[in-house]
Amino acid sequence: MANEPLIEISNLSKSFNIKQGLALEKINASILPGKIIGLVGPDGAGKTTLIRIMAGLLKPTEGTIKISGFDTIENASRIYEIISYMPQKFGLYEDLTVNQNLNLYADLQGLSASQKNERFATLLKFTNLKNFTNRLAGKLSGGMKQKLALACTLVSKPRLLILDEPSVGVDPISRRELWKMIEELVKENITVIWSTSYLDEAEKCSEVLLLSLGKLLFFGPPEKLTSTVRGRCFHIENAIDKRKVLSNALNDENIIDAVIQGSSVRLVAKQNTKPDISSYQAGENAVLKEVVPRFEDAFMDVLGGAQKGLSPMVEFINIDNKNDKPIVEVKNLVKRFGSFTAANKITFSVKPGEIFGLLGPNGAGKSTTFKMLCGLLKPTEGEAFIDELSIQKVTSQARSKIGYMAQKFSLYNNMTVLQNLNFFSSIYPAKDKREEIVKKMLDIFDLKNFSNIPTHDLPLGFKQRLALSCAIMHSPKVLFLDEPTSGVDPITRREFWKHINAMVQKGMSIIITTHFMDEAEYCDRIGLINNGNLIKIGSPDELKDLVKSKDLPSPTLEDAFIELSNSNGEKPNG
Amino acid sequence: MGNKNFSKKLKRIKALIKKEFFQIIRDPSTILIAIIFPMVLLFIYGVGVSLDMNNLKVGLVLEDTNPEATSFYASLKDSKYFSIDISNSRKDLEKKINASKLKGMVIVPFYFSDYKKRLDKKGPIYVVADGSEPNTANFVQNYVMGAYNKWLIQQKLTYSEPDIPKIQIQQRFWYNEQLESRYFLIPGAIAIIMTLIGTLLTALVISREWERGTMESMLATPITMREFFIAKMFSYFTLGMLSMIFCTFLSIVFYDVPFRGSFLALLVVSSVFLLASLGFGLLISSVAKSQFIASQIAILTSFMPAFNLSGFVFEISSMPYLIRLASHIIPAKYMVSSLSTLFLAGNVWRLLIINILALLVFAFVFFTIMAFRTKKRLD
Numbered sequence: 014m015a016n017e018p019l020i021e022i023s024n025l026s027k028s029f030n031i032k033q034g035l036a037l038e039k040i041n042a043s044i045l046p047g048k049i050i051g052l053v054g055p056d057g058a059g060k061t062t063l064i065r066i067m068a069g070l071l072k073p074t075e076g077t078i079k080i081s082g083f084d085t086i087e088n089a090s091r092i093y094e095i096i097s098y099m100p101q102k103f104g105l106y107e108d109l110t111v112n113q114n115l116n117l118y119a120d121l122q123g124l125s126a127s128q129k130n131e132r133f134a135t136l137l138k139f140t141n142l143k144n145f146t147n148r149l150a151g152k153l154s155g156g157m158k159q160k161l162a163l164a165c166t167l168v169s170k171p172r173l174l175i176l177d178e179p180s181v182g183v184d185p186i187s188r189r190e191l192w193k194m195i196e197e198l199v200k201e202n203i204t205v206i207w208s209t210s211y212l213d214e215a216e217k218c219s220e221v222l223l224l225s226l227g228k229l230l231f232f233g234p235p236e237k238l239t240s241t242v243r244g245r246c247f248h249i250e251n252a253i254d255k256r257k258v259l260s261n262a263l264n265d266e267n268i269i270d271a272v273i274q275g276s277s278v279r280l281v282a283k284q285n286t287k288p289d290i291s292s293y294q295a296g297e298n299a300v301l302k303e304v305v306p307r308f309e310d311a312f313m314d315v316l317g318g319a320q321k322g323l324s325p326m327v328e329f330i331n332i333d334n335k336n337d338k339p340i341v342e343v344k345n346l347v348k349r350f351g352s353f354t355a356a357n358k359i360t361f362s363v364k365p366g367e368i369f370g371l372l373g374p375n376g377a378g379k380s381t382t383f384k385m386l387c388g389l390l391k392p393t394e395g396e397a398f399i400d401e402l403s404i405q406k407v408t409s410q411a412r413s414k415i416g417y418m419a420q421k422f423s424l425y426n427n428m429t430v431l432q433n434l435n436f437f438s439s440i441y442p443a444k445d446k447r448e449e450i451v452k453k454m455l456d457i458f459d460l461k462n463f464s465n466i467p468t469h470d471l472p473l474g475f476k477q478r479l480a481l482s483c484a485i486m487h488s489p490k491v492l493f494l495d496e497p498t499s500g501v502d503p504i505t506r507r508e509f510w511k512h513i514n515a516m517v518q519k520g521m522s523i524i525i526t527t528h529f530m531d532e533a534e535y536c537d538r539i540g541l542i543n544n545g546n547l548i549k550i551g552s553p554d555e556l557k558d559l560v561k562s563k564d565l566p567s568p569t570l571e572d573a574f575i576e577l578s579n580s581n582g583e584k585p586n587g
Numbered sequence: 588m589g590n591k592n593f594s595k596k597l598k599r600i601k602a603l604i605k606k607e608f609f610q611i612i613r614d615p616s617t618i619l620i621a622i623i624f625p626m627v628l629l630f631i632y633g634v635g636v637s638l639d640m641n642n643l644k645v646g647l648v649l650e651d652t653n654p655e656a657t658s659f660y661a662s663l664k665d666s667k668y669f670s671i672d673i674s675n676s677r678k679d680l681e682k683k684i685n686a687s688k689l690k691g692m693v694i695v696p697f698y699f700s701d702y703k704k705r706l707d708k709k710g711p712i713y714v715v716a717d718g719s720e721p722n723t724a725n726f727v728q729n730y731v732m733g734a735y736n737k738w739l740i741q742q743k744l745t746y747s748e749p750d751i752p753k754i755q756i757q758q759r760f761w762y763n764e765q766l767e768s769r770y771f772l773i774p775g776a777i778a779i780i781m782t783l784i785g786t787l788l789t790a791l792v793i794s795r796e797w798e799r800g801t802m803e804s805m806l807a808t809p810i811t812m813r814e815f816f817i818a819k820m821f822s823y824f825t826l827g828m829l830s831m832i833f834c835t836f837l838s839i840v841f842y843d844v845p846f847r848g849s850f851l852a853l854l855v856v857s858s859v860f861l862l863a864s865l866g867f868g869l870l871i872s873s874v875a876k877s878q879f880i881a882s883q884i885a886i887l888t889s890f891m892p893a894f895n896l897s898g899f900v901f902e903i904s905s906m907p908y909l910i911r912l913a914s915h916i917i918p919a920k921y922m923v924s925s926l927s928t929l930f931l932a933g934n935v936w937r938l939l940i941i942n943i944l945a946l947l948v949f950a951f952v953f954f955t956i957m958a959f960r961t962k963k964r965l966d
Contacts (some may be wrong), residue, residue: 023672065965068806068807069807070806072966094809097807100804102800102801103800103804104801104803106606108609108610109609117606120601120605123595123598123809149613340741387603579789
C-alpha cells in the first residue's frame, strides 16, 4: 500500500490559449502517500494550474493525473471524495460564523450528526478555535482565518490535502503553527501538496516539485537539490560596507546569487569557482567562510541565479545628507481606537541611508505605526518628524520628502505604463520637469519597450519596477515599503532588493514592514512590535544573539522573531 | 444505492440553502434590494410621481377686456389644470416661456368679444405651447381647448343660444375610474422590484462567490453545479416571493390600489416570472465572474428594459414598430401586463394565460442554455 503512488502525473500539458504557449509542459511524476510535497517555482511557473488540475477544476490539454487510480476528469466525482482543496483565497464565507462554515463543509461532505460532533471537537482543538465558534469568519485575524479554512478542508479527513500558497501574508508565528498542524496530519497518513513561495518551508518537505515556466525542473527530496550547491556557498564577514560588497559581488560573473544576511553577505558561486573577494572592496578584515547550503541557494542556482549588473538607480538617486541628523524621528506615538490602544508610545529614529524594518505578528500595530508615519492616520498623542518637518503639522511639506509603495503595487492596472508614470508624476509638484523625469524612469528601469502596454499585462518583475519608479520619481529622502514582496518569488525579490540596495548607497533611507525573514536580514536595524508596543530595537544579529541558548546555538531571525514576540506580552490572537 | 445518493444530494442542497439564508440575513445589500428599495420605489410611485397634469403654469394675455373675455379668463382660472399668470404684454410672457417658467401662453386678442358677429360664432384665441417638452405641450393645447369648449357651451346656455349640440359626450374611464396614475404605476413597480431580486441580486451573489474564491472551494467538494444552482434559486425565489407579497400588501393597504383579481393567480404569475428572472440571473453569472460586471450586465439587459420597454411607464403601443417588436422579448412586459390586469381589471384568464405561457418559454430557454453551459470546472 505504502509503495503504491497516490498521485500519478503522466505526460501532463495544459494550454489556456495557443498564443500564450503552454502553461504546463509534459509533466511526469509519481507521488507516494504519507508525505508533504512542496510545490515551488517562480511566479508564472504553473503552480496554481497544476494544483487546479489535481483538484479536478481544470481539464488537461494532454496527459492525465490519476489520484488513487481515479482520473481527475473521468472520475471527477470520486476525486472530490478523496481530496480536499484550499484555494489561495481560503474560500471561507466571511458572513458566516466559524461554526456555520464548518457545518456547511461537513454537510457538503455528507457527515452525519454524530460524525460531525466528533470531528468538530477534534478540529476546533487542533486549530485552537474553540473559543471563537460564534464569531463571523470575516472578523477573524489572518492566521485564524487560515486555520479555519484548513479545518473546513479537513472535515471529511481527506486522503490528499492540496494547499495553494497557504502562508502568503501570514506572520511567521501563524506560519509555524500551520506547519506543525500539517505535520500532525501526515502522521494520520494524509498526503499534503503544499505550494509555497517560502523556500524555508520547501526545505522541510519530504519531496519538492520545482516548476519553472511550465516545466518540471526538479522532483525529489530537497536535500538532493541542496547538495548540488555544497561547497559553493559562502559568507563574507567583517566587510566594511556590506552593501558595496553586495553590488560588487552581483557584478562578478562567477557569482550566481548574493544576498545580505545581517552583517554578512551570502554568496553562491558558480561550479568549480571560489569567490575572489579582493575585488569586492570588502576591506582588510573581511573573511570568506564556507557555509552550509540552503534549499534557496540551490533554487537560485537551478533557475539561473539573480539578475546581474548594477542597479540603474545609482544614476538617478543622489541624496545630499548634509548632516548626520536623523531623517525620521518618532516621539511617543500613541494611537487609540476607542478603548483599544493599537500603538503605545512608539519611539525610534532612522539615520540617513539606513534601512529600518518594522516587524511584528499580524495585528501587532505595525501597520498603524506605518500609517501614522506617512501621515495617513492622525496619532492620538506624540509626534513624528521627517527631515525635521512635523508630519502632523506640515503634513504636505513633510509628505513631499517621502515615497510610498503599497502592498500589491498600487498601480492603475488598465492604464499603460506611460500613463501610470505620467499620472504619478503629475500628483507631485514637479511641474516643468515632469516629462523629463518620466523619460528618465523609462530609461532607467528599461520600461521603454513596454511604455504602451497595459500594466496588467506586464510581467511581475516589470510591474514591481514600475511601482518602484512611481514611488521614487520625486527623489524622496525616505521610502516606505509596506510588505513590498509579499507573494513575490525569490528571483523577483532579489531584483527588488538590488534597487533598494543601490538607493540606500546613495543616501536614501528605507522603512519597511515585512513577513519575510530573509527580507528582514537586509535591514540595518529592526524594531519589533507586539501588542502595540515597540518591544525591541536592534540589528538582525543583535536580535538573534538575544535568543541564543544551549538548545538553540545558532538561531535564525525567525526563531528570534517568534521567541521575542512570545516572551513579551500575551500572544495575540491567531 | 440511488436512494442513498438522492438523500445525500438533498442533504447537500439543504446545507447550501441554510448557508444562503444566513448570508441573506447578514448581508446589508440583500436587505437593501429586497426591503428598503421596494419601500422607496412604492413610495415614489404611490405618492411622489404622478403622470396627471395639474396646475400647469400657463400665461394669459388679455388684450380684450370686455365681459366675454373676462369670463373666459375666469373659467380658465377655475380649472384645476391651470395656474394662470396674467399679463398684458406678450413680450413679457415670451420671456417667461424662454426661461421655462411657463409651459405656454394663451392670447385673447382685442377683437375676441366680437365673436358673435363672426360667421362661426367662435371667439378666436391663440395658444402657444413650449414644444421642447412635447408631452406637456400637448396637455397645454388640449386642456386649453377643453376649457374653451366648456366656456363656449356655458356662454350659449347663459344667452340661450339656439344651437346647442344634440349630442354630448359623457366620459367613463374603465378599470381606473379616477385615472389615478399610481394605480397602474404601483403594479408596474412591483414587476421592477421582482426583476431586481430575480436577476440583479442573483447574478450579484453568484459572481460574489467567484470573486471571493468561495466558488473555487465549493467546486472541489462533492456538490454538483446543479445542486449549487438549485439552492441559490430556491433561496432567491423565496426572497422574491416574500418581497412580492410585502409589496402587494403595501400597495393595497397603504396606497389604496384596488386588487380585483385572485391572489392565487397573482402567486402563479409571480412564480413563473421569478423563474424567468432567476434563469436570466444565473445566465449572467455564468458569464460575469466579478460583481461589477454582473451588476452592469444585469442593469443594462434587465433593469433598464424592464423600466422602459415593459409598458410600466411608457405605453408600448405608441412606440415605433421595431421597438414594439423588441418589447416582446422583455419578460417584464408580460409581468407588468399581468399585474395591472390583476390589480385593476380582475382575473382575465385569456390574457393571463398568454402571459404565463410567454414567461414559461423564457424560463425554459434560460434554463436550457444554463444546462448546456454549466460544467464543474474553471476552464
